[in-house]
Amino acid sequence: MIRWLLRWGCLFVLLLGGGGAAFAQLIQVQYFLPGPYRETDRHKLVLQNTSARTVDLSGWLVVTRDYSALIPPGTRLRPGQTYHLAKVDAGGADRPDLVLSQHPGFLIRLYIKQEDGNFAAVFDRNRRFVSGFYYAPRAAVEFLPTRGSLVLPDGSELPYLAPPETHPNWRYFPASDDPAIAFERQGRTWQVVPARGLGRQSTEQIFQQLTARFQKGIVTLKWRFEVENPYPLFILARGKSDEPLQTLDSLIQPRDPLNPQEYVYYDSEVEPEAEYRYRLSYVDPFGQVIRSKLLPVETVNLPVSFRLEVLPPTQPNEAFSVQFYSAFSQEVKLQLYDHRWRELAVLHRNWVEANSQHLLRLTRNLGQGDYTVVATTETGRYLQRFHVQP
Numbered sequence: 001m002i003r004w005l006l007r008w009g010c011l012f013v014l015l016l017g018g019g020g021a022a023f024a025q026l027i028q029v030q031y032f033l034p035g036p037y038r039e040t041d042r043h044k045l046v047l048q049n050t051s052a053r054t055v056d057l058s059g060w061l062v063v064t065r066d067y068s069a070l071i072p073p074g075t076r077l078r079p080g081q082t083y084h085l086a087k088v089d090a091g092g093a094d095r096p097d098l099v100l101s102q103h104p105g106f107l108i109r110l111y112i113k114q115e116d117g118n119f120a121a122v123f124d125r126n127r128r129f130v131s132g133f134y135y136a137p138r139a140a141v142e143f144l145p146t147r148g149s150l151v152l153p154d155g156s157e158l159p160y161l162a163p164p165e166t167h168p169n170w171r172y173f174p175a176s177d178d179p180a181i182a183f184e185r186q187g188r189t190w191q192v193v194p195a196r197g198l199g200r201q202s203t204e205q206i207f208q209q210l211t212a213r214f215q216k217g218i219v220t221l222k223w224r225f226e227v228e229n230p231y232p233l234f235i236l237a238r239g240k241s242d243e244p245l246q247t248l249d250s251l252i253q254p255r256d257p258l259n260p261q262e263y264v265y266y267d268s269e270v271e272p273e274a275e276y277r278y279r280l281s282y283v284d285p286f287g288q289v290i291r292s293k294l295l296p297v298e299t300v301n302l303p304v305s306f307r308l309e310v311l312p313p314t315q316p317n318e319a320f321s322v323q324f325y326s327a328f329s330q331e332v333k334l335q336l337y338d339h340r341w342r343e344l345a346v347l348h349r350n351w352v353e354a355n356s357q358h359l360l361r362l363t364r365n366l367g368q369g370d371y372t373v374v375a376t377t378e379t380g381r382y383l384q385r386f387h388v389q390p
Helices: 001-016 201-206
Strands: 029-034 045-049 061-064 067-070 081-084 107-110 118-123 128-134 148-151 157-161 170-174 181-186 189-194 208-214 216-224 233-240 248-254 262-267 276-283 289-290 295-300 305-311 319-325 328-339 343-352 356-362 368-378 379-390
Touching: 001 067, 001 328, 029 118, 045 061, 045 379, 061 157, 157 276, 157 289, 170 189, 208 295, 216 276, 248 262, 248 295, 305 379, 319 328, 319 343, 319 368, 343 356
Parallel strands: 128 170
Antiparallel strands: 029 045, 029 181, 045 081, 061 067, 061 118, 067 107, 118 128, 148 157, 181 189, 208 216, 216 262, 233 248, 233 276, 276 289, 276 295, 305 319, 319 356, 328 343, 328 368, 368 379
């Protein structure tokens, strides 16, 4: 009889141990919008109690690739209830229960990103691994937290250990980094879903620095694309000013490892002295189409595409001016060199709009001698030499 009481008494303690091991596997990551935390405010993580009992999460630990956070005392989840963590409180109906940027039990984890992917892991108050979710192009990864610690404001540390990705409490989904998507648990499976809060303004920001220009019989379209999809699908449409747009090409453009967010397309099938309109569209992983603005292009060779002029100082150690004109929207870099072609300064490096005139007044002190200003643009390099009198 005593042996029977001891056996069932130990089981009773395990079941009622403050939301410990018995409920460990029943606290799951329900939604994960990865971030990255240091570069965006859109990070979100939702935990859910999938058990039939209330679970006390006081002192539990949440760890992602970007941070670790201690759940505050008094946090209890009823059956089916969710707990929302977010970097900031953006207001509205979907307000977080824990704002990470205002939480003292929070630590940013610094790492060198050598492979796509992220994870969210949950540990109980005894630092035992509860459950976790991770995504990556391949299931075998190096970035899961085999060990680590959370440093609290008083200097104490909370160490934790996590099993490898082969552990049954890890859930894996094959995917690459893409700020347009999030991950949601639906039943026992995970699905890719559109990221919450990705409104119209965010989709318009996906295409950056989209330009089209005509030179030497070819229309060049160039754009930066902020979605980290390794093989994005683009659809390019074109039409004359008095005609409807028609699909010109469908492009699956692999990312350039040197410039992973820059893309270029050349259209030589154009008539001279005509006006065209172009529109670029991106098909996201859900089949939704995100369209750019219309880009008008006239197939006329401009007499001047870029002009550079230096107004030198009349005497040493006096301010001087540089002015330039750009017929195209492009990035312009201005550098100052001495007579031995040693770079003295970068005078300008920025994006400029088409048909724009710019004047730079520079207060850098220049002694007597010969100097050169070099303008580097997408259409060529331009030099302007000048001399400073004694």
